[in-house]
Amino acid sequence: MTAQSIAGPAIRVQGLKKSYGKLEVLRGVDFDVAPGSIFALLGSNGAGKTTTVRILATLLKADAGTASVNGFDVATHPADVRESISLTGQFAAVDEILSGRENLALVARLRHLKDPGAIADDLLRRFSLSEAGARRVSTYSGGMRRRLDIAMSLIGNSPVIFLDEPTAGLDPEARIEVWHAVKELAGHGTTVLLTTQYLEEAEQLADRIAILHQGRIIVNGTLAELKQLFPPAKVEYVEKQPTLEEIFLAVIGGIDKSEVTGTTTGGRG
Template identity: 75%
Template structure:
C-alpha cells in the first residue's frame, strides 16, 4: 500500500538526553497504527516532529511524500493533531466550536459542515449546549471531530484517552474507528495496551528512543511462545509482548 508516513533514522536530543535514537517507521495509507511506549519513550517528541512543531536533529520524515523539515506549510495542510487534552472552547456550544474551525479553515457553508460533523459523531442532541456541560468523553469526541474539518489525510492522536473513565474511553475509541473508516490515516500514541489491541491495524513499540518491534497484534504475539496450562494453549497477550520486548521484569514493577 502507499506509504502515508515515512520515517528513517530520525534522531532528537535535548542536551545530553537522547530522546529519539534512530527511529524507523512506515505507515500505510488509511491504516491505524498505535505507537506504544512508557512515559519518556519519545512518543510525543516523534509526533511533534511529524506535525512540524519540532525540528529533528537528523534523519528524514515525510507525510505523503512531503518532507516535514522543508515543506512545513504543505504538510500542515494535509494533517491534523489532537493532543492529550481536549482543545475545545467550553464557553461556546459544540456547534459553535465546529463552525469556528470551519471558518478558520476558510471553508464554504461552515454551518452545514458543523451539522454534518455533529451527526457523524452522534453529538447532534448536545450540539446547542455549551461544551462546559458535556462529559469528558463527549469533549474528546468533539475535539477529534474538530480536527477532521477540512478532511485531513493524516491525523495524529497523542494519548487521546488520558484521564478518561472507561465509558469515555470507549466513546473515543468509537470516534477513532469512525475516522479510520473513511480512509484517514491515524497515528495513535498510547500507554494503554488494551487501546492498541482495540484500535490498531499495526502496533509499534517505542522504547528508549527506538522502535523495537512493528507488526500486527498476531505478529507481535508470535514473538513469544504460547503458555500451556493443563494442555490448553493460550496466546500471549499484548502486555506479555510489550514487557518482554522492553525487558521489564513484572516482579520488579
C-alpha cells in the same frame, strides 16, 4: 497531492534522532504507516512518543534522520505537511463557552470553508453529538469533549491525523467512546497515527503496533505478529474472571452482564 495519489506510505520515518542537551530522546526511529490505517506508537511516559509526533507535525526539528507525511518531507516542505494533517494533543482544545456546534462552525469558518453550519451538523452526527450540539461545551463529559476535539480536527478532510494519547485521563466509558470515534476515522479512509501508553487501546484499535522504548522502536508489527513472539498457548479450560473494567461497564449498563461471566479457553503454559 492527495491521500489517494500516494504511491508509498502515508507516513515514513527513517533514522529520526532528537536530543535535549545530553538527553537522547529519539535514537534512530524507523517506521512506515500505510494510507488509511491506524498505527499505534506504544510506549511509557518519556519514551519519545510526543517528540515523534511534534516532529511529524513540523512543530519541532529533528537532529538527524528524515520524515515525510502524505508524500511531503517535513523539513523541506513543512507548509505542505501542515495542509495535509490534523493534530489532536493530550488535552481537548475546545471553547467551553461556546456550544459544540459553534466550536465546529468556528473552525470551519477559520478554514474558509463553505457552509460551516452544514459541516458542523455532519460532524455532530458522525460523532453522536447531535443531541448535545446546542449545549455549552462546559456541560459535556470528558468523553464528549474528546469526541468534539477529534471532530474539530477533521474539518478540512485532512488525509492524516495525529492523536497524541487521546484517552489520557478519561474514565473507561469515555475511553470506549473515543475508540469508536477513532475507528470511524479509519473507516472514512483517514490515516491515523495514535500514541498511547495503554496496551488495551493499541490492541483494540491498531492495524500495526510499534513499541517505542528508550528512544528506539524495539518491535513493529500486527497484533498477530507480536503474539508470535511468545510460545504457543497451551489450551485448557479455565474459569473466566471478569476484569474490573468489565464489572464497571456491566454495573453502569455499558455491556450485558452475561458477557463477563462463564467459561472460556485460554491460558499459557
